[in-house]
Amino acid sequence: MADSTALSKDSPAQVALVGNPNIGKTTLFNLLTGLRQRVGNYPGVTVSKKVGVLPLPKGTAELIDLPGTYSLAATSLDERIVVDVLSGQVHGLPKPNLVVCMIDATNVVRNLFLASQIAELEIPMIVLLNQWDLAQKQGLQIDIDSLEQRLGVPVIPCVATKKASATAVVDAIDKTLVSPKQLKPIDWPEAVTEATCTLRADMPEGVSESLSDAEIHRLLFDANSALAERLDWDDETRRASVEKARRIVQSGGFNPMAAEPLLQYEHLNTLTESVVNRAGELPKQHSESIDRLLVHRGWGLAIFAAIMYVVFLSVYTGAGPMMDLIEWGKGSLQDWIAPMLSSTPMLQSLVVDAAIEGVGAFLVFLPQILVLFFFIALLEDTGYMARAAFLMDKMFSWCGLNGRSFVPLLSSYACAVPGIMATRTIEDPKARLATILIAPLMSCSARLPVYVLLIGAFIEPEHGPFVASLTLFAMHFLGLAVALPLVWLFNKFLLKTRPQPFVLEMPRYHVPKFTDIAWRMWESGVEFVKRAGTVIFAITIIIWALLYFPHSSAVEEVTTQQFIAVQGLTLEQIQADEDQAAALGQAIDSAYLEQSWMGRMGRTVQPIFASAGFDWRITVGVLASFPAREVIISTLGVIYSLGGEVDEESHSLQDALKGATWHEGPLIGQAVFTIPVVMGIMVFFALCSQCGATLAIIKKEAGTSWAVFSFAYMTALAWLGAVLCFQIGNLLG
Amino acid sequence: MDATLSTLPIGQAARVKAYDQCNATDQRLMVMGLIPGVEVRKIRVAPLGDPIAVEFDGRCVSLRRTEANSVRLESA
Numbered sequence: 138m139a140d141s142t143a144l145s146k147d148s149p150a151q152v153a154l155v156g157n158p159n160i161g162k163t164t165l166f167n168l169l170t171g172l173r174q175r176v177g178n179y180p181g182v183t184v185s186k187k188v189g190v191l192p193l194p195k196g197t198a199e200l201i202d203l204p205g206t207y208s209l210a211a212t213s214l215d216e217r218i219v220v221d222v223l224s225g226q227v228h229g230l231p232k233p234n235l236v237v238c239m240i241d242a243t244n245v246v247r248n249l250f251l252a253s254q255i256a257e258l259e260i261p262m263i264v265l266l267n268q269w270d271l272a273q274k275q276g277l278q279i280d281i282d283s284l285e286q287r288l289g290v291p292v293i294p295c296v297a298t299k300k301a302s303a304t305a306v307v308d309a310i311d312k313t314l315v316s317p318k319q320l321k322p323i324d325w326p327e328a329v330t331e332a333t334c335t336l337r338a339d340m341p342e343g344v345s346e347s348l349s350d351a352e353i354h355r356l357l358f359d360a361n362s363a364l365a366e367r368l369d370w371d372d373e374t375r376r377a378s379v380e381k382a383r384r385i386v387q388s389g390g391f392n393p394m395a396a397e398p399l400l401q402y403e404h405l406n407t408l409t410e411s412v413v414n415r416a417g418e419l420p421k422q423h424s425e426s427i428d429r430l431l432v433h434r435g436w437g438l439a440i441f442a443a444i445m446y447v448v449f450l451s452v453y454t455g456a457g458p459m460m461d462l463i464e465w466g467k468g469s470l471q472d473w474i475a476p477m478l479s480s481t482p483m484l485q486s487l488v489v490d491a492a493i494e495g496v497g498a499f500l501v502f503l504p505q506i507l508v509l510f511f512f513i514a515l516l517e518d519t520g521y522m523a524r525a526a527f528l529m530d531k532m533f534s535w536c537g538l539n540g541r542s543f544v545p546l547l548s549s550y551a552c553a554v555p556g557i558m559a560t561r562t563i564e565d566p567k568a569r570l571a572t573i574l575i576a577p578l579m580s581c582s583a584r585l586p587v588y589v590l591l592i593g594a595f596i597e598p599e600h601g602p603f604v605a606s607l608t609l610f611a612m613h614f615l616g617l618a619v620a621l622p623l624v625w626l627f628n629k630f631l632l633k634t635r636p637q638p639f640v641l642e643m644p645r646y647h648v649p650k651f652t653d654i655a656w657r658m659w660e661s662g663v664e665f666v667k668r669a670g671t672v673i674f675a676i677t678i679i680i681w682a683l684l685y686f687p688h689s690s691a692v693e694e695v696t697t698q699q700f701i702a703v704q705g706l707t708l709e710q711i712q713a714d715e716d717q718a719a720a721l722g723q724a725i726d727s728a729y730l731e732q733s734w735m736g737r738m739g740r741t742v743q744p745i746f747a748s749a750g751f752d753w754r755i756t757v758g759v760l761a762s763f764p765a766r767e768v769i770i771s772t773l774g775v776i777y778s779l780g781g782e783v784d785e786e787s788h789s790l791q792d793a794l795k796g797a798t799w800h801e802g803p804l805i806g807q808a809v810f811t812i813p814v815v816m817g818i819m820v821f822f823a824l825c826s827q828c829g830a831t832l833a834i835i836k837k838e839a840g841t842s843w844a845v846f847s848f849a850y851m852t853a854l855a856w857l858g859a860v861l862c863f864q865i866g867n868l869l870g
Numbered sequence: 871m872d873a874t875l876s877t878l879p880i881g882q883a884a885r886v887k888a889y890d891q892c893n894a895t896d897q898r899l900m901v902m903g904l905i906p907g908v909e910v911r912k913i914r915v916a917p918l919g920d921p922i923a924v925e926f927d928g929r930c931v932s933l934r935r936t937e938a939n940s941v942r943l944e945s946a
Contacts, residue, residue, distance in 0.1 A: 207898070207901050207902055208898075208901040210894075210897060210898075210901065212894060212898075243928060244927060244928055244929065246903075246927075247902065247903040247927055247929065250901060250903075358897075359894070359897065360892065360893050360894040360896075360897055361894050392892065394892030394893075394896075394897065395889065395892050395897075395900060395905075395906075398897070398900035398901050398905050399900075399905055399906070402903070402905055422928070422930075424930070425913070425930070428913075428914070428923075428930075432914060432916075432923075433917075434914070434915065434916075434917050435917070437916075437917045438917045438918075523932075526932075527916055527921060527923065527932045528916055528917060528918075530916065530920070530921050530932075530934070531916060531918035531919065531920050531921070532918070534920065534934065539934075540921075636936075638894075638895040638898075638933075638934065638937055639921055639932070639933060639934045639937070640895055640898050640899060640902075640931065640932075640933045640937060641931065641932050641933075642902065642929060642930065642931050642932075643923060643930040643931065643932060
């Protein structure tokens with residue numbers, strides 16, 4: 138038997154955990170596997186795959202947590218992976234030895250639908266009746282023994298949060314792996330069986346052999362099955378054959394498009410008759426009372442806005458101390474390493490200015506990512522996220538998306554990377570792509586330093602704190618205001634997305650488990666840190682090289698000579714005076730930057746930005762910030778001879794910007810940073826695709842050509858925005 | 871013209887009679903248990919007027935008016 142080998146040490150038994158969404162699967166998974174879990178991707182798709190080691194009395198098994206689904210009728214990527222894994226069609230992943238099907242004890246019949254479909258895949262099964270405590274509180278009486286007998290598989294009552302349940306589940310898994318039992322599938326009426334046979338007979342050679350009846354039923358019954366994509370069967374003949382098979386079902390007196398749920402539920406109702414009984418009336422649901430308050434027609438949106446405000450406030454302020462700590466750690470590391478490498482200035486610059494500075498500047502956002510994911514997990518696990526989608530759906534429906542796009546876009550306000558990762562729950566691939574394309578337009582936390590610097594230097598002193606905070610709010614709103622009409626255009630003309638339906642179950646409210654939330658934070662943190670070590674590191678080195686080389690020593694000599702001539706001091710006098718020595722050092726840094734490849738590029742490219750009022754220095758800043766927009770601050774610091782160690786609240790940088798004048802051209806002597814230029818820069822940064830990490834994740838999720846498209850359209854949009862700002866601003870005087 | 875889930879007043883219940891098209895969205899609703907013969911109650915409308923939330927078999931599901939339009943009802 139295959140089962141004895143499956144339990145041997147070199148190939149642990151594969152156990153798949155399935156069930157409807159929001160049922161407590163992941164809670165049980167975390168309880169069963171604890172620290173022995175890992176997250177990866179299924180080959181070729183970006184659905185995250187959670188696998189953990191399940192210790193059994195003898196040996197171990199591999200537990201796979203599959204995405205929640207109501208049925209094998211797959212419309213989203215997440216759902217499709219469930220069918221593919223269970224039918225053994227995922228490369229490198231053998232067909233599971235056992236399926237653990239978790240169902241809601243308070244709604245047995247509706248939840249058994251999925252189990253009954255899986256039964257046709259002929260995999261041994263265990264049924265878990267989760268929320269057993271709640272079912273009893275509701276006065277439900279479920280005769281476990283009769284249910285076990287009628288289903289033909291072990292039925293275990295459980296509470297996913299309780300340790301005792303975990304023991305019972307492990308025990309059942311262990312026993313069933315040794316003596317496997319399969320759930321009794323439905324007896325289809327003659328017409329369905331005949332249609333299935335006909336469809337199989339029509340299949341091209343090589344296709345029919347690999348498919349089970351359950352998979353053929355997907356083609357037969359589902360209005361648009363994602364399964365069709367994986368078959369080597371051309372669309373036209375497939376459609377004709379499916380039509381023919383459906384006519385057979387029709388001739389048997391069934392509507393082929395409604396036959397499956399009607400027949401399955403009839404079968405399940407008979408199967409569970411007198412097994413599930415309710416004592417008295419269904420008690421009032423407490424979720425309904427909470428909803429009456431939280432999703433209220435009048436103040437539901439106000440509560441929603443207040444919750445979002447708290448989330449944003451926490452992301453900005455709650456992460457502060459940890460960000461300061463990382464900044465401090467980065468600075469200390471630089472101070473510690475720099476003297477060790479002082480004999481080799483180039484290596485010193487590479488390690489200190491590029492590697493530590495670049496990766497550190499990225500890692501500084503880790504606390505924000507963690508805080509954001511804490512709230513996303515909290516809102517999802519309590520059940521509020523589905524309500525948020527319910528409240529916001531209307532805002533997205535007119536532009537062709539649905540409420541599910543809300544979470545990814547909200548997340549993108551902290552960082553587009555986790556936001557784009559969060560699009561995996563969107564069913565339609567085109568709607569998912571559309572959301573990925575606009576997610577980077579949301580004003581992420583890396584844009585904040587740019588706004589703070591420029592508003593602090595130019596808006597607040599002149600117009601007061603009210604206009605300043607209004608400007609800050611407007612900058613955050615701009616991306617969304619541009620994104621919605623844009624996604625309408627994308628959907629209508631580019632992607633030709635079908636209007637997105639919106640059907641979403643409102644899960645019961647419940648108190649989340651802290652460990653579940655901690656796991657979510659950990660997973661997102663690990664994924665983020667991994668990127669810092671790879672993509673960000675590589676890009677940082679490239680930009681550093683462009684800013685550093687050719688680094689001819691003649692630059693230093695010439696600048697020193699000029700400095701001596703201007704100051705009227707000898708070199709010794711300058712070196713003796715600390716301030717003068719620092720000023721000379723900064724002048725040299727600035728000259729090196731001007732002579733670097735990036736500096737020369739800035740001068741070459743500047744004419745393109747002239748119509749936005751940018752001088753070559755701003756242009757260098759813009760170019761240097763393409764890998765990571767927050768780089769603009771330190772680059773401007775270098776350009777204005779302040780050294781790299783400046784931040785957005787640095788008064789010397791603000792003063793330097795205020796004092797900056799044109800050195801050449803028609804505007805010579807006039808201030809560079811006028812209000813239209815400042816607004817132009819902010820609009821440019823709000824709309825531009827200046828984030829290597831985001832482009833890398835778009836490439837991973839949607840492919841190279843969409844990453845290129847995203848970069849191109851956002852950059853063009855940003856340029857247009859900056860030019861419009863400058864030109865209109867000048868017209869208005 | 872039959873009554874549909876979209877026109878059902880808030881707080882009222884009715885029985886599902888049939889679906890207009892049986893497209894993928896209708897199929898999803900049926901899989902969730904909203905099959906002909908089941909009693910369904912409209913519990914609320916979103917603040918912006920769409921979508922709506924309905925309850926059947928102890929399940930609360932939200933859907934848009936356009937989708938609710940294809941669910942035809944008869945009085946419970």
